[in-house]
Amino acid sequence: xxxxxxxxxxxxxxxxxxxxxxxxxxxxxxxxxxxxxxxxxxxxxxxxxxxxxxxxxxxxxxxxxxxxxxxxxxxxxxxxxxxxxxxxxxxxxxxxxxxxxxxxxxxxxxxxxxx
Numbered sequence: 001x002x003x004x005x006x007x008x009x010x011x012x013x014x015x016x017x018x019x020x021x022x023x024x025x026x027x028x029x030x031x032x033x034x035x036x037x038x039x040x041x042x043x044x045x046x047x048x049x050x051x052x053x054x055x056x057x058x059x060x061x062x063x064x065x066x067x068x069x070x071x072x073x074x075x076x077x078x079x080x081x082x083x084x085x086x087x088x089x090x091x092x093x094x095x096x097x098x099x100x101x102x103x104x105x106x107x108x109x110x111x112x113x114x115x
Contacts, residue, residue, distance in 0.1 A: 002039045003030075011078050012044040016052045018113050022076045024068065026096050027061055027105040034059060040111060054111035063105050065089035072108050 005023070007015060014020035023040075025031050036056050044050040062068040066089040079087045092101070 001033070001035065002041060003034060004041050004043065006045050007042050009044055009046045012042060012050065012052065014078055015042055015054065015111070015113065020076065020078045021111055022060075022072055022078075023109040023111060024065070024077055024092065025107050025109065026100055027107040028100070031107050031109075034107070034109065039114065040109070053114040055114055056109060057112055058110035060108035060110070061105060062107070064101060065092045065106050068106050068108055076110075077108065 005025075007023075011020055011023075015023070034056060036059060038056045040054050040056065042052045042054065060068065060072060062071065069087065069089045074084050074087050075081070092106075096106075
């Protein structure tokens with residue numbers, strides 16, 4: 001199955017470069033359909049004609065971003081050496097309300113870029 005997800009320009013570039021290998025999302029109805037072996041087509045929100053295709057290698061489900069941040073390597077989740085020291089689960093509050101995080105849980109999606 002092929003899934004579609006949008007990414008802001010910076011994380012999109014990291015996925016395309018192969019440095020962001022774990023995508024963080026809410027574990028909502030859409031993400032509950034993900035399966036290992038499925039494909040994701042990422043679209044750059046600033047340039048919708050730019051896409052990157054990746055295969056799903058692993059799925060990591062957690063009740064909260066706090067637990068996800070403790071368990072997964074943040075340098076693979078879109079942080080860089082320059083900003084990983086200040087990484088915090090609260091960073092994800094910019095994208096998802098606390099209410100939704102508590103309601104659905106969260107997921108880390110390990111991907112491999114398809115060339």
